[in-house]
Amino acid sequence: MSKVLNLSERQDAEGSWHMVLKDVCGWCGCAYLVAEDDHDLVWEPGRHHDKQCSDDACECHTRARVGKRHDEW
Numbered sequence: 001m002s003k004v005l006n007l008s009e010r011q012d013a014e015g016s017w018h019m020v021l022k023d024v025c026g027w028c029g030c031a032y033l034v035a036e037d038d039h040d041l042v043w044e045p046g047r048h049h050d051k052q053c054s055d056d057a058c059e060c061h062t063r064a065r066v067g068k069r070h071d072e073w
Helices: none
Strands: 008-011 017-024 031-035 038-043 066-069
Antiparallel strands (some): 008 017, 031 038, 038 066
């Protein structure tokens, strides 16, 4: 029997829906979401900080991309 994943969905900046997976910021350790079908499409935490956050000035907090690609600001 195969397993079925129940992934969350998020809408990107252009209005398309994507299933998302959790990932961790390599700079500060906070969790963010990445599109399952396009790993450059992210939903960063913005003002939210995880308990283990090591850098409040990290770009995932100060310049958060929400439903945008890593190369878009």
